[in-house]
Amino acid sequence: MLHSRIAGTGHYVPDNVVTNDDLSKMMDTNDAWIQERTGIRERRWIDPKTGDSPSVMGTKAARMAIENAGITADDVDFIIFATLSPDMYFPGPGVQVQDQLGIKEIGALDVRNQCSGFLYGLSVADKFIQTGTYKNILLIGSENHSGGLDKTTRGRGVSVIFGDGAGAVILQPTEEKDKGVLTTHLHSEGKYAKELALEGPNTGHWVDKMIAEQDPEDTSYYPYMNGNFVFKHAVTRFQEVIHEALEATGHQPSDINLLIPHQANLRISQYIQAKMGLADEQVFNNIQKYGNTTAASIPIALSEAVQEGRLKNGDLLCLAAFGSGFTWGSTLIRW
Numbered sequence: 001m002l003h004s005r006i007a008g009t010g011h012y013v014p015d016n017v018v019t020n021d022d023l024s025k026m027m028d029t030n031d032a033w034i035q036e037r038t039g040i041r042e043r044r045w046i047d048p049k050t051g052d053s054p055s056v057m058g059t060k061a062a063r064m065a066i067e068n069a070g071i072t073a074d075d076v077d078f079i080i081f082a083t084l085s086p087d088m089y090f091p092g093p094g095v096q097v098q099d100q101l102g103i104k105e106i107g108a109l110d111v112r113n114q115c116s117g118f119l120y121g122l123s124v125a126d127k128f129i130q131t132g133t134y135k136n137i138l139l140i141g142s143e144n145h146s147g148g149l150d151k152t153t154r155g156r157g158v159s160v161i162f163g164d165g166a167g168a169v170i171l172q173p174t175e176e177k178d179k180g181v182l183t184t185h186l187h188s189e190g191k192y193a194k195e196l197a198l199e200g201p202n203t204g205h206w207v208d209k210m211i212a213e214q215d216p217e218d219t220s221y222y223p224y225m226n227g228n229f230v231f232k233h234a235v236t237r238f239q240e241v242i243h244e245a246l247e248a249t250g251h252q253p254s255d256i257n258l259l260i261p262h263q264a265n266l267r268i269s270q271y272i273q274a275k276m277g278l279a280d281e282q283v284f285n286n287i288q289k290y291g292n293t294t295a296a297s298i299p300i301a302l303s304e305a306v307q308e309g310r311l312k313n314g315d316l317l318c319l320a321a322f323g324s325g326f327t328w329g330s331t332l333i334r335w
Contacts, residue, residue, distance in 0.1 A: 001130075001175070002129060002130050002131075002132060002173040002174070002175060003129070003130065003173065003174050003175070003176070003179060003180040003181060004125060004126045004129035004130065004137075004171045004172070004173060004174070004180050004181045005171065005172055005173075005174045005176075005179060005180030005181070005333075006169045006170070006171060006180075006302075006333065006335075007068075007069040007070075007071075007136075007169075007170045007171065007172040008065040008066060008067070008068035008069025008070070008071070008169065008170040009064075009065055009068055009167075009168070009169050009170075009299070009302055009303040009306045010061045010062065010063065010064025010065035010066070010067070010068055010167070010168045010169075010303055011061050011064065011165065011166060011167040011168070011296075011299060011300040011303035011304065012057050012060035012061040012064070012165065012166045012167075013044040013057075013163075013164070013165035013166075013290060013300065014044040014045065014046045014047060014050065014052055014057070014164055014165065015044075015047070015050075016044060016045050016046065016047040016050075017042050017043075017044060018042060018043055018044070018045045018146075018163075019031075019041065019042045020034045020035065020040070020041060020042065020160070023151075023156075023159075023160055026151050026152070027151065027152055027153040027155070027156045027159070027160075028153040028156065029153075029156050029160060034160045037265075037267070038160065038161055038265050038266060038267065038287070038291075039265065039266020039267060039269075039270075039285075039287060039288055040160065040161065040266070040287055040288060040291050040292075041288050041289060042288075042289055042290075042291075043162070043163030043164075043289075043290055043291030044163050044164050044165055044290060044291075045145075045146035045163065045164055046144055046146055046147065046164045048147075052144075052164075053087045053093075053144060054083050054085055054086060054087055054093050054142040054143060054144050054166070055081075055086075055087050055093035055096035055097055055100065055142070056100070057142050057144075057164070057165065057166035058081060058083075058093060058097050058140040058141075058142035058166045058168065059096075059097050059100040059101060060166065061140060061142065061166040061167050061168035061299070061303075062097060062101065062138055062140055062168045063101075064168070064303070065138070065168040065169055065170050065303075066138070066170060068170075068306075069136075069170040069172070071136055071170065073101045073102065073103045074103055074104065075135075075136045076101070076103055076106065076136050076137075076138045076170075077106050077134045077135055077136055077137070078106055078107050078108075078109070078125075078128065078133075078134040078136075078137045078138070079094045079097055079098055079106065079107070079108040079109070079137075079138045079140070080094070080108075080109045080110075080111060080121040080124060080125055080137065080138070080139045080140070081093050081094035081097060081108065081109070081110050081111065081121075081140045081142070082110075082111040082112075082113065082117030082118050082120065082121045082139075082140065082141045082142075082295035083110070083111075083112075083117065083141065083142050083143055083294075083295050083296075084112065084114045084117070084143065084198075084294055084295065084324070085143050085144045085145060085147070085148065085294075086110070089201075092108075092110030093110065093142070094108030094109055094110045094140075095108045097138075097140065109121075109124070111124070111295075113295075113323075113325065113327050114196075114294055114295065114323045114324035114325060114327065115262050115264060115292075115294050115295065115297070115321050115322060115323020115324060115327070116186075116262070116321040116322065116323055116325070116327045116328055116329045117141060117294070117295035118139070118141040118167075118295050118296075118297075118298045118299055118319075118321070119184070119186070119298065119319060119320075119321050119329035119330065119331060120186060120327070120329060121139050121141070122139060122169075122171075122181070122184065122319070122331055123184035123186055123329065123331070125137040125139050125171045126171070126181045126184055126331075129171055129172070129173050130173075132173070135172060135173060136170060136171075136172055137170070137171045137172075138168060138169075138170060139168065139169050139170075139171060139299075140166060140167070140168045140299070141166065141167050141168075141293075141294075141295035141296040141297070141298065141299045141300075142165070142166035142167075142295065142296050143162075143164060143165065143166070143293050143294045143295055143296045144164050145162035145163060145164055145292075145293070145294070146162070146163070146164050148198070148222070148223070149162060149222070149223070150219065150222040150223075154219070155219075155222055157225065157227055158222070158223050158224070158225050160291075161265070161291055161292045162223075162291055162292050162293070162294070163290045163291030163292065163293050164293065165290060165293045165296045165300050166296050166299075166300070167293075167296050167297075167298070167299025167300035167301075167302065167303050168299055168303075169299055169302065169303075178334055179334050180333060180334060181331060181332075181333050182245075182249050182331075182332040182333060182334055183245050183248045183249050183331065183332050184245075184329065184330070184331040185241055185244045185245055185248070185329055185330050185331070186327070186328075186329040187237070187241065187327065187328050187329065188325050188326065188327045188328075189325070189326045189327075190325065190326075192229075192233070192325075192326045193324075193325060193326070194224075195225070195226040195229050195230060195326070196223075196224070196225045196226065196230050196323065196324040196325075196326070197223070197224055197324060198220075198222070198223045198224070199220045199224070200218075200220035231265065231267075231268065233322070233326060234264060234265075234268050234322045234323075235268055235271050235272060235275075237322045237326070237328045238261065238268065238272045238320055238322055238328070239272060239275055239276065241320055241322075241328050241329060241330040242259070242272075242276065242318060242320050242330050244330065245318065245320075245330040245331065245332045246318075246332070248332075249332055251316065251332070253276040253277060253278060254277070255316050256278065256282055256316055256317075256318050257282065257311070257315035257316050257317065257335075258282060258283070258284055258305060258310055258311055258315060258316075258317050258318070259272075259273075259276075259278060259282055259283045259284070259317075259318045259319075259320070260283075260284045260298055260301045260302055260305060260317070260318070260319050260320075261283070261285075261298075261319075261320050261321070262297050262298055262320065262321035262322065262323065263285065263286060263287035263290065263291075263292055263293065263297035263298075263300075263301060264287075264292050264297075264322065264323065265287070265292070266285060266287050266288065269283065269285050269287070284301055284304075284305045284310060285301075286300065286301050286304055294323065297321075298319055298321060302319070311335045312335065313335060314334065314335065315334075315335040316332065316333075316334060316335075317332070317333040317334075317335050318330065318331070318332055318333075319331050319333070
């Protein structure tokens with residue numbers, strides 16, 4: 001029976017570092033306030049002069065993952081791209097990556113599941129590999145948040161949290177028993193969709209309507225988040241979905257060698273770590289320097305964990321995410 005394994009990892013973040021002190025010059029906030037609530041010290045925001053975009057950053061991360069996997073771009077036979085911030089309203093950035101990599105006319109799928117988008121994409125890729133449909137799937141998570149944030153005091157509750165960047169992996173088949181992706185679990189609860197959402201522009205609220213209205217109080221085209229509500233649901237769903245994956249494979253929390261949670265908020269990660277009784281070396285966090293990069297956060301963190309030697313052959317890796325939708329998911333991987 002075929003299993004899917006992560007054969008290569010890569011990531012890219014913009015050079016432009018934006019510290020909490022930098023934000024205090026744009027809005028009424030300060031370093032202590034941000035760190036106390038989020039754990040974030042700095043984040044990367046795209047400099048428009050560089051030409052970076054979700055597809056461009058995704059391509060840069062992809063090249064690194066392809067090289068890390070020991071293959072060439074021409075070996076890639078399917079692309080999955082997870083993002084909430086595509087270069088264009090349509091088409092999605094998957095086809096742009098295919099073009100930028102200069103590879104044949106392979107299929108490209110775009111996933112719009114926000115913070116859990118990478119895990120949704122991973123689950124889809126895993127099933128394609130298991131059925132023998134594809135042999136080298138490129139999975140990317142990439143975000144440009146900074147281009148759409150309200151960088152005033154009005155929007156500080158959201159804007160201080162988010163950063164830009166991209167991460168990528170190559171998934172391949174393996175026949176090794178108990179290796180690779182062991183299980184994936186996906187959930188949604190749409191009744192809370194508007195608790196973390198961007199309502200415009202959309203097909204009922206196009207840009208020309210916003211321009212015609214010229215309403216300075218219309219904030220529908222900025223992200224909205226009911227922070228306390230989201231936090232309470234996140235800490236519950238994270239634990240549930242991690243335990244779901246552990247129970248499906250007969251494991252205990254103590255069996256986890258490394259947990260990489262979606263980098264939503266350092267306080268959420270620390271809460272989950274404490275509740276599950278995990279030691280510091282069992283959890284990987286990098287939100288302190290990148291902020292919340294939504295669909296890119298897990299693959300960026302995974303790429304860094306690999307670079308730092310935090311994963312060795314046979315380790316049990318757990319990935320988990322919760323976010324807008326609400327959607328959430330988890331996977332267990334035997335490295």
